[in-house]
Amino acid sequence: MQYMLLIYSDEQDWTEEEREHCFAESTELSHELNERGQFVSASRLQSVTTATSVRVRDGQRMVTDGPFAETREQLGGYFIVEAKDLNEAIAIAGRIPSARKGTVEVRPVVELAGLPSR
Structure with missing residues (x-):
């Protein structure tokens, strides 16, 4: 089964050195998971300052700058992995x-039939 691992943190909590070290460790983990057949995808997201939110209400599209919710932690990236179970x-x-x-x-990721594959 596939699981999406959504990574949240406060962007301001990271020094540039810590961020670079985190990326290096994450890349190493990605390679290890790939060797075990568990890696599907992973990526870092650009800063929350680049976010755009889209909503459609009563047929009208509303576009606003920034993330949907104001929170202390922001979505910063993700992994999608194959795992035998939640544990x-x-x-x-x-x-x-x-x-x-x-x-x-x-x-857990819901697998939908009929979607295009890469």
Whole structure:
């Protein structure tokens, strides 16, 4: 089963050196997961200052700058992994470097039939 590991933290909590070290550790983890056949995808997101939110209400599209919610922690990246169960996904989430400063949310991915594949 696939799990999405959503990485949240306060962007202001990271020094540039810490951020670079985190990326290096995350890349290493990605390669290890790939060797075990568990890696699907991972990426860092650009700063929350680049976010745009889109809502449609009563047929009208509303576009606003910034994230949808004002929170202390922002979505900063993600991993999508193959795991046999939630416990294995949680173990992987605990190895993501950002878990030491922020939060990693673990969510099962619903597989939808009929979607295009890469």
